[in-house]
Amino acid sequence: MNIIIFGPPLAGKGTQSKKIINDFNLTHLSTGDVLRNEKAKQSDLGLKAEEYSSKGLLVPDNLVMEIVESFYFNQKEKNNFLFDGYPRNIEQAEHLINFLEKDKNVIDLVIYLKVPKDVLLERAKIRAIEEDRKDDTNQNTVLTRIDEFVNLTAHAIDFIKKQGITTIEINGNQSVEEIYKIIYQKLNNLESEKS
Template structure:
């Protein structure tokens, strides 16, 4: 089973991902986690990624695609993979679809957690206080991240939906448990 979870920053993807991987036995692919692991292992890919992150830049699509592809091939024999943080744009969506379909598989579902911008901003303030996250303290930075999701990732979601991948929109403005019950009922 190959599932992608999407949502704007602060939508609760990480929280819901933990529950999904526990209950469904999926391997979790968080591109951020994989990039950090590649860097700490000083792999060729990790060294390349470090060159960008040391300058405060995002790793380019081709590098992230290579890392995701390597992860996929190393973990495809498990029960499946939950992709979290990838794809972020249409080119990455096409790449992921080609990798999985080229291997005889398919993306089973796309989960899209939808949360109003006002709620995301409230969550940013709370997370900044609770977890001492400086990246959530500045509302302008949070809004930029939310807008980036809308400008780049939402078109990727629409592209996959238009390509025939079942896409489920979940109201991410409910309680954590209610959100998960909605997700769980869709995955069974």
């Protein structure tokens, strides 16, 4: 079972991902974590990525794609993934679908947490204080990240839907428990269908 979880910054993807991984025994492929690990290992890919991030630049698509693919193929158990933070745009979405296909694998479900912009900005203020997150204190930075999601990632979601991949849209402005109840039910049904 392979799943992608989408949502703008502060939509609660991380919280839901932890629950999904725990209950459905999936390998968490978070682009941010994978990039950090590669940098920490000082691998070739990690060093290349560091060249960009140290200058405050986004790591280019082709490098992110290479890192994600490398992580995927290095896992022993390659048929249960939760993709989080990837794909971010149409090119990455095409890449993901293509390399899974080469490995005779598919995306089974897309989860899209939808949250209004004003709620996200409010959450940023709270998280900045509660978790001492510097990146959340500046509303302009938060808005830039939200706009990037709307302008790039939302198109990737549409592209994936057009490939006929089942997508569930969930109102992310509910309690963690209510959201997870919907996700759990859907994944439980999916697991039953596949077994």
